[in-house]
Amino acid sequence: MSTATVTRPGPGGPSGPAAPGSPSGRPRSAWERVRTYTPSSRYLPVITTAALFVGMFSVGGARYEGFADPQVFLSLLLDNSFLIVLAVGMTFVILTGGIDLSVGSNVALSTVIAAKTLEMGWSPYLTVVAVLVTGTVLGTAMGLLIHYFDIQPFIATLAGMFLARGLCYLISVDSIPISDETFQTWAFASVDLPGGYYVGWTSIVALATVAIAALVLARTRFGRTVYAIGGNESSALLMGLRVASTKVGVYAISGFCAAFAGLLFALYTLSGYSLNAVGMELDAIAAVVIGGTLLTGGRGFVIGSLLGVLVLGVIQTFISFDGTLSSWWTRISIGLLVLVFVVVQRFMTRRQP
Amino acid sequence: MSDTLPKVPDTASAPPSAGDGPARPSPLARALAHPLLWPVLALVVLLAVNVAAQPGFLEVRLQDGHLFGSVIDILRNSAPIMLVATGMTLVIATRGIDLSVGAIAAIAGAIACTQIVGAADQGAASVAIIASTTAVAACVLLGLWNGFLVAVLGIQPIIATLVLMVAGRGLAMLVTDGQITTVNNDTFSDLASGFVLTLPIALIIALVVFGLTAVLTRRTALGMLIEAVGINPEASRLAGVRSRTIIWTVYVFAGFCAGVAGLIIAANTSSVNANSLGLWIELDAILAVVIGGTSLAGGRFSLAGTLVGAVFIATLARTIPTIGIPSEANYLFKAVVVVLVCLLQSPKARAAIGSLLTARHSKGATS
Numbered sequence: 001m002s003t004a005t006v007t008r009p010g011p012g013g014p015s016g017p018a019a020p021g022s023p024s025g026r027p028r029s030a031w032e033r034v035r036t037y038t039p040s041s042r043y044l045p046v047i048t049t050a051a052l053f054v055g056m057f058s059v060g061g062a063r064y065e066g067f068a069d070p071q072v073f074l075s076l077l078l079d080n081s082f083l084i085v086l087a088v089g090m091t092f093v094i095l096t097g098g099i100d101l102s103v104g105s106n107v108a109l110s111t112v113i114a115a116k117t118l119e120m121g122w123s124p125y126l127t128v129v130a131v132l133v134t135g136t137v138l139g140t141a142m143g144l145l146i147h148y149f150d151i152q153p154f155i156a157t158l159a160g161m162f163l164a165r166g167l168c169y170l171i172s173v174d175s176i177p178i179s180d181e182t183f184q185t186w187a188f189a190s191v192d193l194p195g196g197y198y199v200g201w202t203s204i205v206a207l208a209t210v211a212i213a214a215l216v217l218a219r220t221r222f223g224r225t226v227y228a229i230g231g232n233e234s235s236a237l238l239m240g241l242r243v244a245s246t247k248v249g250v251y252a253i254s255g256f257c258a259a260f261a262g263l264l265f266a267l268y269t270l271s272g273y274s275l276n277a278v279g280m281e282l283d284a285i286a287a288v289v290i291g292g293t294l295l296t297g298g299r300g301f302v303i304g305s306l307l308g309v310l311v312l313g314v315i316q317t318f319i320s321f322d323g324t325l326s327s328w329w330t331r332i333s334i335g336l337l338v339l340v341f342v343v344v345q346r347f348m349t350r351r352q353p
Numbered sequence: 354m355s356d357t358l359p360k361v362p363d364t365a366s367a368p369p370s371a372g373d374g375p376a377r378p379s380p381l382a383r384a385l386a387h388p389l390l391w392p393v394l395a396l397v398v399l400l401a402v403n404v405a406a407q408p409g410f411l412e413v414r415l416q417d418g419h420l421f422g423s424v425i426d427i428l429r430n431s432a433p434i435m436l437v438a439t440g441m442t443l444v445i446a447t448r449g450i451d452l453s454v455g456a457i458a459a460i461a462g463a464i465a466c467t468q469i470v471g472a473a474d475q476g477a478a479s480v481a482i483i484a485s486t487t488a489v490a491a492c493v494l495l496g497l498w499n500g501f502l503v504a505v506l507g508i509q510p511i512i513a514t515l516v517l518m519v520a521g522r523g524l525a526m527l528v529t530d531g532q533i534t535t536v537n538n539d540t541f542s543d544l545a546s547g548f549v550l551t552l553p554i555a556l557i558i559a560l561v562v563f564g565l566t567a568v569l570t571r572r573t574a575l576g577m578l579i580e581a582v583g584i585n586p587e588a589s590r591l592a593g594v595r596s597r598t599i600i601w602t603v604y605v606f607a608g609f610c611a612g613v614a615g616l617i618i619a620a621n622t623s624s625v626n627a628n629s630l631g632l633w634i635e636l637d638a639i640l641a642v643v644i645g646g647t648s649l650a651g652g653r654f655s656l657a658g659t660l661v662g663a664v665f666i667a668t669l670a671r672t673i674p675t676i677g678i679p680s681e682a683n684y685l686f687k688a689v690v691v692v693l694v695c696l697l698q699s700p701k702a703r704a705a706i707g708s709l710l711t712a713r714h715s716k717g718a719t720s
Contacts (some may be wrong), residue, residue, distance in 0.1 A: 099511070149695070149701050150701045151696075151699055152649050154511065155639070155643065158640075158691060159687075160687045162636075162687045162691065163685060166687075169679065169681030173681060275381055282364040285515065326531055328522070330522040331523030335523065338519060339516045339520075341514070342508055342512050342516065346508050
């Protein structure tokens, strides 16, 4: 049986078996491949979001003078750098099918800790470490509660949200300005681009976070386990994957990202205030949803979340350029966008077996 | 190991059928496991703390035909949470959740206040009644919308209601035009501060809604059907339960409750700030439901527990300034309460504590 297949002389000869994609056996030309290329359906949501962003940006450019300026795009990155980092952390959590409501409070706590420790005269580097450790510990604690005691992510992170907000008030009820020199240099550091444009360091850091996260999700065992848990946790467990450490890990990552976003936010506002970032978790979740990540977990990309944040940013830019629209249209349009994406997702997943 | 346990004289009183567990629960253990024990105990502890800090805490006196006292005050303040939590209990019982109630409350307040301000005779009672009815009707529509997303389109409840949570405050701002609208209408402010039969009207409204809900769910089959849907919507549909209608109904009811709560909150200050009215009331309501012993996994619910939970949260908000802690810190206490309640409810945590206790017990028995 097996010898028969081996000894059978192949009609294709040295060219090997015919390519399964081309029944005629004729190799397809490069142009043909480009022409008939259809992106895999898993990239479809991300492509939609990218198209949405480009479309909105072009409409804005056509309608308002100065909108299409590259600097508008660069300040979009600058103004939303903390939200980008936050959405990256949230993507990890949502990919496992969880949710993290604590990130907004965690951002506020980070700004307050940063401002308070700097006021006490700590070294800025020590402050950064303290903030990042606090956020990560908070995230890890929630992850432990969720995994080892089967507490729903929603409720465990709700506790984390209350805890972080309460700690903020305990440290300081008033806004604390940051006057540390190192922090001020970081806040205003930027890279000049040709053409008189500049990009802030915080946005570069945010983009680097996206790149690292994308790499981790696509190329590491941890990343694959994240997707596997989101697809089906019991299957992942039966496959012998490290479900426990990964599940706790995503909340630790989310906590770390929230603390990091808090640092960027502190640099952005140069102050720490316990009422900062109220409801920012909603923006982060909305960005992830608009970025095409499935809220039931298992599917989505970090790059989509980046695009989601940019779409949210464009809406805000739109409203500020227009001048006649009131600020509350931001919230309404974000809600509508989330609705459209959720409904479309629902129908797309329903069609699959 | 567990097979040998029943032979130890200490546990001989336990029924011999205990083969798989350490022992059958004794009456004491069963009392300890009663779902209402912990919430009530927590409330009693809180009240005791209050009495210790302020000896006259429990005093209630009758003045001008009204009851006055800290307890009455707490009950009055708990009315909005009680209302929202009643609606939330039913939603959670169907394995859902409604995050949009805070936004719905804000919309209710916004609509009512804008209508009253826009009326020809601002102080008239009829104006207040019409405005309140319109507001509640709008909230029922919003509840219908949530129900449509969940029951018909089959979107996860947490996401479906997130849409309105995000957009709702924007809608409320749209109604009030971003202004803090202040109204001057005695009938409307009576919703929060008026008294009928010596009791605050707000409390009476909340208790009536609560009572009707309790009767409707526990004296008819409705409660059981809701629980059936919460356990398995598909199976209950196949068994002839109208899952879709029931899910839709609970979201409409949650919208209604949130609307009434929004009216009471707006009436309390006779004004509406679309940004802050009912902010985080959804989380407080969920907390009240969870404290009351209703599982977030759906399938069973305890309305009495929710009532205790709502009063507990209102009492906690009152206790913290009383014992000299800045009132902002009550978030910390809420966090601790959430974690404790969840750990008590979590089967895994119970098992861990249980095995810890039995390990100590068996060690004591062998030595």
